[in-house]
Amino acid sequence: MPPIPFTNTLQFARQLDAQDQLRSYRERFHLPAQKNGEPFLYFTGNSLGLQPQSTRDYVMTELDDWAKFGVEGHFHARNPWMPYHEFLTESVSRLVGAQAGEAVVMGSLTNNLHLLMVSFYRPTATRYKILMEADAFPSDHYAMDSQAKFHGFDPKDAVIKMKPREGEYTVRTEDILDMIAREGDSIATIMFGGMNYYTGQLFEMEKIVQAGHAKGCIVGFDLAHAVGNVPLKLHDWGVDFAAWCHYKYCNAGPGSVAGLFVHERFAQDTDRPRFAGWWGHDKERRFLMESEFRPIAGAESWQLSNAPILSMASLRASLAIFDEVGMEALRAKSLKLTAYLEYLLADVYEQVPIQVITPSEPAQRGAQLSLLTLKDGKALFNKLMEQGVITDWREPNVIRMAPVPLYNSYEDVWRFVQILIS
Numbered sequence: 001m002p003p004i005p006f007t008n009t010l011q012f013a014r015q016l017d018a019q020d021q022l023r024s025y026r027e028r029f030h031l032p033a034q035k036n037g038e039p040f041l042y043f044t045g046n047s048l049g050l051q052p053q054s055t056r057d058y059v060m061t062e063l064d065d066w067a068k069f070g071v072e073g074h075f076h077a078r079n080p081w082m083p084y085h086e087f088l089t090e091s092v093s094r095l096v097g098a099q100a101g102e103a104v105v106m107g108s109l110t111n112n113l114h115l116l117m118v119s120f121y122r123p124t125a126t127r128y129k130i131l132m133e134a135d136a137f138p139s140d141h142y143a144m145d146s147q148a149k150f151h152g153f154d155p156k157d158a159v160i161k162m163k164p165r166e167g168e169y170t171v172r173t174e175d176i177l178d179m180i181a182r183e184g185d186s187i188a189t190i191m192f193g194g195m196n197y198y199t200g201q202l203f204e205m206e207k208i209v210q211a212g213h214a215k216g217c218i219v220g221f222d223l224a225h226a227v228g229n230v231p232l233k234l235h236d237w238g239v240d241f242a243a244w245c246h247y248k249y250c251n252a253g254p255g256s257v258a259g260l261f262v263h264e265r266f267a268q269d270t271d272r273p274r275f276a277g278w279w280g281h282d283k284e285r286r287f288l289m290e291s292e293f294r295p296i297a298g299a300e301s302w303q304l305s306n307a308p309i310l311s312m313a314s315l316r317a318s319l320a321i322f323d324e325v326g327m328e329a330l331r332a333k334s335l336k337l338t339a340y341l342e343y344l345l346a347d348v349y350e351q352v353p354i355q356v357i358t359p360s361e362p363a364q365r366g367a368q369l370s371l372l373t374l375k376d377g378k379a380l381f382n383k384l385m386e387q388g389v390i391t392d393w394r395e396p397n398v399i400r401m402a403p404v405p406l407y408n409s410y411e412d413v414w415r416f417v418q419i420l421i422s
């Protein structure tokens with residue numbers, strides 16, 4: 001992308017909004033309001049995405065059908081609950097780049113990670129390690145450490161946690177590839193975030209997969225911060241497995257149902273160890289109440305329980321918007337919006353003691369910039385909050401903020417920087 005000639009004025013920000021083909025989508029979301037009735041400047045769509053106006057109808061439809069049909073709703077609801085999760089599969093597959101049978105909406109993120117590790121972390125005496133990022137999300141540390149322990153290993157030895165180089169904030173791809181080349185023979189499973197939640201670094205997943213496979217490792221990703229944020233091609237990249245949530249960039253609501261990907265090369269691998277449940281059983285035979293498990297071919301076989309319909313209804317409302325916009329258009333706006341924020345911040349470095357630790361290379365980031373505060377960070381964060389700006393504070397000293405292309409405007413970003421220097 002050639003450098004965009006930006007200007008640091010409100011007029012220019014408004015001009016960018018006027019040219020933005022996605023600008024009308026903002027009106028399709030509920031923007032949280034301050035006490036004075038003005039909307040907050042909301043930059044935490046990476047933590048909890050905003051509610052689409054359409055969500056209420058989707059959820060009400062299911063509540064009404066439950067009231068009307070009771071248990072018969074499994075077959076007679078307008079959107080029958082028996083196959084309900086299937087109504088989401090195509091849209092989600094588009095978001096993650098999955099082929100038929102590779103993705104399913106189910107469970108919750110950490111649960112899904114555990115289920116996948118049960119199947120895809122099969123340590124032996126010599127190949128028993130897990131490779132992950134050192135500054136991964138806490139739940140991922142707990143999950144990976146406990147998986148190692150579950151198999152009788154000491155996480156201090158079995159879980160390699162990759163740190164950035166001294167004095168750097170993000171992990172260089174070359175260092176990840178070197179690590180895999182050096183340690184790969186002892187690594188059973190590589191489990192990285194697709195995008196690091198703290199720094200906003202988008203990892204070069206395809207290269208990690210290739211390096212991992214060359215060494216005989218299984219390679220999976222936690223896509224919590226990548227899905228709905230950047231285009232993904234899990235199938236083409238050859239990713240073995242992945243899990244993600246939908247309440248961040250996918251706007252499905254607090255704690256809503258998550259997703260899981262298993263590459264088609266494992267679709268028929270029915271002998272692979274797993275923790276099974278009845279929703280993963282051959283659909284034709286599910287109600288024969290057999291005691292022997294016969295897995296569905298593909299990702300759906302990892303399902304345990306019948307589907308959380310209300311949560312899925314809310315996800316459906318949001319996915320309809322993603323289907324309409326498409327990740328390509330979304331990413332194009334996102335690149336420009338984040339670049340504008342970066343440009344405006346560079347203009348005020350003299351005035352505010354902050355440093356962006358997210359990679360400046362657009363291909364290595366999504367909608368988030370993480371601002372390392374060099375002095376009185378918490379006070380700066382509190383000032384933002386008092387002035388109607390919602391960002392996210394991460395101990396010890398980082399403000400994360402995400403201009404989300406579906407509902408943030410160039411004017412939002414310009415106003416944010418004005419408040420930052422006020």
Ligand SMILES: *Cc1c(COP(=O)(O)O)cnc(C)c1O
Binds near residue numbers: 108222224
């Ligand atoms: C948000 C997030 C989680 C949260 O896990 P839940 O099981 O949904 O509570 C886990 N891992 C990463 C990387 C995240 O960004």
